[in-house]
Amino acid sequence: MNILRSVRSRLTAIYLFSVAMIAVPGVYLIYSRSLKVMEGELGKYAFNTAISAARNVKYGVLLGDKENLRSGVIQVMGNPDVVYILVSDSRGKVLIQRCRGGWDSYPLPTIETTPDDLSTRKQVLRDKTGMKFVDVFTPVVASRAQNPDLYAQQALYGFTERGRPSGEPRLEKIGTVRLGVTFANAYARVKKTLFSSIAIFLVITAFGSILSLSFLSRYLANPLRKMAEIAYWIASGNLKKRVKIRGSHEILSLAESFNYMVDRLQSTIAQLEKVNDRLRREMDEKDDFLRAVSHDLNAPLRNIAGMASMLMRRYADSLDEKGKDRLFRIMKNVEREQELIAELLELSRIKTRRQPFSSVDLNEVVEQVIDELSYDIESRGGTAIIKDRLPTIYCERNRFKQLFQNLIDNALKYSKEDEPPRIEIGFQERDEDYLFYVRDNGIGIRDEDKERIFHIFRRVQSPEASKVEGKGVGLAAVKRIIEAYGGDIWVESEYGRGSTFFISLPKNAGGMGNGRKR
Numbered sequence: 001m002n003i004l005r006s007v008r009s010r011l012t013a014i015y016l017f018s019v020a021m022i023a024v025p026g027v028y029l030i031y032s033r034s035l036k037v038m039e040g041e042l043g044k045y046a047f048n049t050a051i052s053a054a055r056n057v058k059y060g061v062l063l064g065d066k067e068n069l070r071s072g073v074i075q076v077m078g079n080p081d082v083v084y085i086l087v088s089d090s091r092g093k094v095l096i097q098r099c100r101g102g103w104d105s106y107p108l109p110t111i112e113t114t115p116d117d118l119s120t121r122k123q124v125l126r127d128k129t130g131m132k133f134v135d136v137f138t139p140v141v142a143s144r145a146q147n148p149d150l151y152a153q154q155a156l157y158g159f160t161e162r163g164r165p166s167g168e169p170r171l172e173k174i175g176t177v178r179l180g181v182t183f184a185n186a187y188a189r190v191k192k193t194l195f196s197s198i199a200i201f202l203v204i205t206a207f208g209s210i211l212s213l214s215f216l217s218r219y220l221a222n223p224l225r226k227m228a229e230i231a232y233w234i235a236s237g238n239l240k241k242r243v244k245i246r247g248s249h250e251i252l253s254l255a256e257s258f259n260y261m262v263d264r265l266q267s268t269i270a271q272l273e274k275v276n277d278r279l280r281r282e283m284d285e286k287d288d289f290l291r292a293v294s295h296d297l298n299a300p301l302r303n304i305a306g307m308a309s310m311l312m313r314r315y316a317d318s319l320d321e322k323g324k325d326r327l328f329r330i331m332k333n334v335e336r337e338q339e340l341i342a343e344l345l346e347l348s349r350i351k352t353r354r355q356p357f358s359s360v361d362l363n364e365v366v367e368q369v370i371d372e373l374s375y376d377i378e379s380r381g382g383t384a385i386i387k388d389r390l391p392t393i394y395c396e397r398n399r400f401k402q403l404f405q406n407l408i409d410n411a412l413k414y415s416k417e418d419e420p421p422r423i424e425i426g427f428q429e430r431d432e433d434y435l436f437y438v439r440d441n442g443i444g445i446r447d448e449d450k451e452r453i454f455h456i457f458r459r460v461q462s463p464e465a466s467k468v469e470g471k472g473v474g475l476a477a478v479k480r481i482i483e484a485y486g487g488d489i490w491v492e493s494e495y496g497r498g499s500t501f502f503i504s505l506p507k508n509a510g511g512m513g514n515g516r517k518r
């Protein structure tokens with residue numbers, strides 16, 4: 001659910017959810033309450049309608065006037081809520097009836113009544129479709145004077161309207177009206193009202209949500225987004241940026257903490273830079289020192305070498321065997337020392353004296369290295385293979401050759417005596433860098449030595465390793481080379497079971513194209 005990731009959409013979802021949670025039972029409650037009230041009102045209404053209908057048809061019943069009955073009934077049926085009307089005389093004979101949709105639809109129970117029963121009765125029933133209706137049963141009443149002579153004239157008007165006849169009038173049931181009022185129309189009206197209310201409610205809710213969301217955005221989402229933006233700026237090195245936002249108390253305190261953090265970060269970075277500068281200067285001084293010492297040592301050594309070879313040439317005859325042997329050992333030592341000094345000088349130059357860059361096919365470089373070592377490899381029955389096709393990169397060819405030379409040479413040198421060396425060179429392209437490795441099945445490296453072997457002159461003191469000659473400069477040179485490209489080197493190894501040296505090389509190694517890089 002990607003769409004629910006942002007604060008804004010989550011809040012919208014929560015908002016709509018809570019509106020629905022309130023609205024659904026709310027609407028149901030209003031609906032059922034309205035139906036109750038409406039049913040009650042409709043009952044009273046049906047009652048009144050029946051009574052006025054009884055009054056309407058009174059003369060018709062009294063005088064047996066069909067015309068009068070019909071016009072009275074038609075008038076009552078003009079009301080769309082009235083679904084049937086049934087007028088009977090006092091003996092129960094039906095005088096006139098009207099029904100909407102046929103009598104079959106309205107199953108009416110018979111109502112027992114007596115001539116003296118003047119009560120009006122009401123019941124709620126259901127029609128064939130299940131719709132409720134009110135069935136009202138009411139008497140048509142006339143009153144007869146005790147003096148029958150007056151009755152003939154006064155019956156035309158009903159007795160109570162005009163003058164009081166002599167003697168007490170006597171109420172008499174002259175017929176009945178049975179009338180049905182359906183709830184269907186009222187239900188439809190309630191529903192219609194309810195739906196239009198819901199529509200209005202939804203419109204209001206929509207407005208409300210837009211309004212509250214814009215507030216939320218203003219006070220919550222926007223400040224957060226802004227802060228994220230500024231955090232991005234800061235992460236990309238623009239430490240002068242600060243968060244300036246308006247918003248709620250919490251957001252403000254967040255912004256304050258954020259700014260405070262950036263302040264601290266800025267001062268820490270400044271301190272670190274100072275320390276870094278000092279370290280860099282010290283390292284430069286060391287490099288200079290290394291260069292100067294190597295250089296200064298070289299001159300007297302050259303001198304000694306010259307003298308020794310001169311002695312050897314001119315005075316060899318006058319020296320006995322012992323003397324010659326000593327002289328020879330001096331020359332050998334001087335030579336070794338000169339080689340070492342040359343290597344140190346070379347090492348000191350890796351970062352400072354960059355060589356020409358070109359597009360270098362590393363397959364070709366590694367193949368050449370293997371070729372140069374092929375005698376050593378084959379004489380021991382070993383193999384060296386390039387596992388994956390290596391990339392072509394823009395770099396200093398000789399440095400990369402030196403790098404692979406050192407690693408492959410070590411893999412060969414530190415192999416087991418009783419097992420032919422198997423060397424594998426591989427590569428993997430990752431998102432941001434290339435990862436090279438040189439793997440062997442040699443003597444392996446103990447955990448405690450895995451860091452230190454990359455330092456100059458550090459060699460492993462194990463019995464297997466110390467059998468092999470070396471100066472302890474190779475890996476230091478490799479490390480310097482790869483660091484000049486912003487890369488890294490490390491080793492994974494299990495003692496006694498071989499080692500794998502990994503080299504990561506950033507793809508955008510700035511130094512690669514632009515020469516100098518620290």
Ligand SMILES: Nc1ncnc2c1ncn2[C@@H]1O[C@H](COP(=O)(O)OP(=O)(O)O)[C@@H](O)[C@H]1O
Binds near residue numbers: 414440442443476499
């Ligand atoms: N492939 C390897 N297997 C086991 N040990 C190794 C391997 N490569 C390097 N080493 C250890 O790391 C030390 C430093 O290596 P290096 O700097 O090349 O110096 P050197 O080879 O001249 O001794 C070595 O003396 C050796 O003990």
Ligand SMILES: [Mg+2]
Binds near residue numbers: 406409410470475
């Ligand atoms: Mg070495």
